[in-house]
Amino acid sequence: MPACLRFEPMTDHIHCGIRDGVNCLRFNRPQKKNALTQEMYSALAAAIVAGEQSNAVGAHLFLGSSGTFTAGNDLADFAGLDAVPAPDAPVLAFLEALISARKPLVAAVDGLAVGIGTTLLLHCDLVYASPSASLRTPFVDLGLVPEAASSLLLPSRCGHAVAFELLCLGNALSAERALAVGLINEIVPAGQLEDKAMAAATILTRKPRQALLNSRRLLRGDTDLVRARMREEFTLFAEHLRSDEAQQAISAFMNKRPKP
Ligand code: COA
Numbered sequence: 001m002p003a004c005l006r007f008e009p010m011t012d013h014i015h016c017g018i019r020d021g022v023n024c025l026r027f028n029r030p031q032k033k034n035a036l037t038q039e040m041y042s043a044l045a046a047a048i049v050a051g052e053q054s055n056a057v058g059a060h061l062f063l064g065s066s067g068t069f070t071a072g073n074d075l076a077d078f079a080g081l082d083a084v085p086a087p088d089a090p091v092l093a094f095l096e097a098l099i100s101a102r103k104p105l106v107a108a109v110d111g112l113a114v115g116i117g118t119t120l121l122l123h124c125d126l127v128y129a130s131p132s133a134s135l136r137t138p139f140v141d142l143g144l145v146p147e148a149a150s151s152l153l154l155p156s157r158c159g160h161a162v163a164f165e166l167l168c169l170g171n172a173l174s175a176e177r178a179l180a181v182g183l184i185n186e187i188v189p190a191g192q193l194e195d196k197a198m199a200a201a202t203i204l205t206r207k208p209r210q211a212l213l214n215s216r217r218l219l220r221g222d223t224d225l226v227r228a229r230m231r232e233e234f235t236l237f238a239e240h241l242r243s244d245e246a247q248q249a250i251s252a253f254m255n256k257r258p259k260p
Contacts, residue, residue, distance in 0.1 A: 014043040021058040021205030022106075022198060023051035026065075033071035033112060034064050041090035048097040058205025058212075061197055062107040062120070066190075067132065069107075072115025075142075078241060078250050091116075092234060095148055098123040099227050102213050104204045108197035109133045110190050118166075119148035121183065122157065125216065126204075128197045130190040133175040135183065141170045141259060143246030147237050149230040158182055 013029040025047055027034035036044075051057040064070055073091070098105070098120060107121055109129040118135040121127050139146050146154075146167045155163035158181045165171050178184045188196045204212065240246050248260045 011039055011043045013037065013040050014047070016043075016047045018051070018054070018057060019198070020202045021056060022201040023047065023054075023057045023060045023103075024063060024198075025060060026063040027068075027070045028065060030065040030068060032074070033068045033114075034117075035071045035074040036091075036116060037074045038077060038090045041094040045090065045093035045097040048094075048101060052097075052101060052103060057103065058207075058209065059104045059106055059201040060101065061201045062105070062124070063194060063197075064108075064110060064113075064117075067111035069109040069111060069113040069133070070117035071112055072117050075250050075253050078246070095230050095234075096227070099149070099223055099230065102217065104201070104212070104216055106197055106201040106204070108193045109135075109184070110193055112136075114138070116148055119146070119150040119154075122148065122150055122153040125219075126197070126200050127184040128186050128188050128193055128200070129175045129178060129184045130193050131175050131187055132190065133178065133184070133187075134172045135166070135178050136170070136172040137166050138170045140168050142249045142253075143243055144240050145233060145236050147230070147233050149226045149233065151233060152226060152229040 013027070015026040015028045017024050025044060027036070027040070029035065029037075029040070048060060051060055101123075104126070105124040106126045107124045107128070109121070109127060111130065111132050111134065113121065113133060113135045115137055118137050121135070137146065137150065145151075150167060151163075154167060162181045166173060173181070173183065175184065175187045179187055186196070245260075251257075252259050
């Protein structure tokens with residue numbers, strides 16, 4: 001970890017710290033491949049909202065751990081009917097915070113980025129990835145549908161063919177392919193990845209603030225459309241989560257069985 005990035009734990013699994021005007025948010029649950037729990041979503045949402053409100057913060061930066069950005073939503077949370085996401089679910093607060101953010105979002109992706117680990121990148125303005133980065137959204141294989149407005153943002157960014165391949169066929173995208181289709185900005189050796197992302201985020205914090213925020217708002221387009229699609233997906237996702245096909249696929253993963 002670069003010397004400039006020393007964090008205070010916000011929870012055991014999310015570490016946050018403001019450095020040089022950058023709100024650094026680290027997924028820190030490596031023993032579970034940084035799979036995101038409800039508690040982690042709540043902590044992330046709170047940290048983004050706090051960073052948005054602080055004049056000391058000019059940009060946000062997402063970081064994972066060595067070899068893993070995040071394996072996506074914790075599937076144990078999905079493993080029972082009682083766990084169907086409610087309208088006030090922490091994941092919704094996290095997605096709202098992403099969509100409502102006015103300050104730039106930057107990500108450093110080393111290794112695996114599964115599910116929301118990939119779809120959150122669509123809300124980021126700069127994404128740096130190591131050569132081992134692998135982006136995957138196996139929603140359909142899990143009996144689920146896309147989330148985080150990815151069914152809108154991915155085809156508009158990369159076209160239908162790439163979006164369908166990723167969201168429906170479930171193929172993984174290598175770092176090189178992700179660069180070629182415009183999902184990431186640059187491939188950076190793993191040892192330099194966090195310094196590179198931090199340097200870019202720091203540059204953004206030093207730009208004329210209002211000019212940067214307005215330029216970003218113009219570039220990102222209509223957030224109401226993005227929010228509406230995210231909510232439509234969320235309703236459908238919750239319905240699918242109750243289905244036999246989803247419960248069987250999730251149970252197979254949790255019990256280390258091949259997918260049905
Ligand atoms: N939710 C809950 N636990 C997860 C997880 C997830 N999304 N991803 C990984 N883990 C856990 C594993 O259960 C395992 O726990 P254990 O050591 O207690 O058995 C640990 O993290 C290590 O994972 P493992 O599968 O052994 O590592 P791997 O390197 O062989 O494979 C992945 C890594 C990410 C390819 C694989 O874990 C995976 O497919 N995870 C599910 C990804 C997913 O479908 N995410 C949800 C998208 S909506």
